[in-house]
Amino acid sequence: MKVRKAASAIDYRTLAKRRLPPFLFEYIDGGSYAEVTLRRNVADLEAIALRQRVLNDVSQIDLSTDLFGQTLALPVALAPIGLAGMNARRGEVQAARAAEAAGIPFTLSTVSACPLDEVAAGTRKPFWFQLYMIRDRGFMRDLLEKAKALGCSALVFTVDMPVPGSRYRDYHSGLAGAPGMMGAMRRVWQGAMHPRWAWDVGINGRPHQLGNVTPVLGKDSGLEDFFAWMRDNFDPRVTWRDLDFIRAIWDGPLIIKGILDPDDARAAVDVGADGLVVSNHGGRQLDGVPSTAHALPAIADAVDGRLTVLADGGVRSGLDVVRMLALGAKGVLLGRAWAYALAGGGQAGVAHMLRLVEAEMRVAMALTGCTRIAAIDRSILV
Numbered sequence: 001m002k003v004r005k006a007a008s009a010i011d012y013r014t015l016a017k018r019r020l021p022p023f024l025f026e027y028i029d030g031g032s033y034a035e036v037t038l039r040r041n042v043a044d045l046e047a048i049a050l051r052q053r054v055l056n057d058v059s060q061i062d063l064s065t066d067l068f069g070q071t072l073a074l075p076v077a078l079a080p081i082g083l084a085g086m087n088a089r090r091g092e093v094q095a096a097r098a099a100e101a102a103g104i105p106f107t108l109s110t111v112s113a114c115p116l117d118e119v120a121a122g123t124r125k126p127f128w129f130q131l132y133m134i135r136d137r138g139f140m141r142d143l144l145e146k147a148k149a150l151g152c153s154a155l156v157f158t159v160d161m162p163v164p165g166s167r168y169r170d171y172h173s174g175l176a177g178a179p180g181m182m183g184a185m186r187r188v189w190q191g192a193m194h195p196r197w198a199w200d201v202g203i204n205g206r207p208h209q210l211g212n213v214t215p216v217l218g219k220d221s222g223l224e225d226f227f228a229w230m231r232d233n234f235d236p237r238v239t240w241r242d243l244d245f246i247r248a249i250w251d252g253p254l255i256i257k258g259i260l261d262p263d264d265a266r267a268a269v270d271v272g273a274d275g276l277v278v279s280n281h282g283g284r285q286l287d288g289v290p291s292t293a294h295a296l297p298a299i300a301d302a303v304d305g306r307l308t309v310l311a312d313g314g315v316r317s318g319l320d321v322v323r324m325l326a327l328g329a330k331g332v333l334l335g336r337a338w339a340y341a342l343a344g345g346g347q348a349g350v351a352h353m354l355r356l357v358e359a360e361m362r363v364a365m366a367l368t369g370c371t372r373i374a375a376i377d378r379s380i381l382v
């Protein structure tokens, strides 16, 4: 796919809006309820002022960092995004390749379009796998064992979705809600009005399935079956004790994603997690909770280095990455930023977006007087 290049990482949102059928664009772009938390994530991060420092030698800036035993080119990973494979032909493989080339981890969602083995076959380096708690523990066990056998280098266990948040845009756009044929016809019509997407994904990007879930959903399942499966199978009974089940199967790095409160962060330390992600699911779950930029400093203080704190939510630039690091994160997950870039330009779009993020980080570090990632801390905040 030829890339019409975006001038900044967030410009890919505009390209994505043009290229995707609305049911897919609104799915990425939207949050839950009135989208207050979604807006807060972006606004609170943007409002963080950095201290400009001058006349330091910033000729050598090292962006590399060690996370969970891996050396990364940037303190950044691609967050798990469900259905991302529908944004470009076999989209998760394309994004994973871009992440690999940039020297950062890609996280494959449980509910990705491409299954674990397809992404493993399309890449050379290990990627991370994200898991939800699912009622059928046998299915979970199979997925964990598969991720282990394929060499996934970390497990991201998402805990902020015992029940799905209400995302009203999905009802308006035709992704969810409209029963059976009606919904399917709306989506086909939207696809037909976006011929570039229709050719790239609609026709040449098949099969349109949730690759990891196909064994239980069946090959002929549609989107309605997927949403029904999520409603019926995400396990609302999950508690901290269920971490034992995961630990018994998964002995690699375990990262708990969806922590927003210092008490939960301390509980994550107590269960022996290696890391946590300060996250409100990009404002897609409980609307009204604080932004992650707001929640992060108290959580970093609470865990006090006993596990690795990552953060996501509203990160749209390299500057935002530096802000999250200054607030106490050791690494930052990019969510919508890569989903937009994938829709806007496929693998090349994600690679370009990551180069923009890196360039922005370099400028931010140079002008705050930081030449190493470890030097970024609260002292660079006004």
Ligand code: FNR
Pocket: 027, 028, 029, 041, 079, 080, 081, 082, 083, 109, 110, 111, 130, 158, 257, 279, 280, 281, 282, 283, 284, 312, 313, 314, 315, 333, 334, 335, 336, 337, 339
């Ligand atoms: C997500 N997120 C998510 N998280 C997860 O653990 N598993 C998943 O399958 C998904 N799916 C998903 C789909 C879409 C379209 C979005 C936008 C988000 C949440 C994601 O990993 C991350 O926490 C947020 O995207 C971070 O916020 P920003 O960067 O998008 O603002």
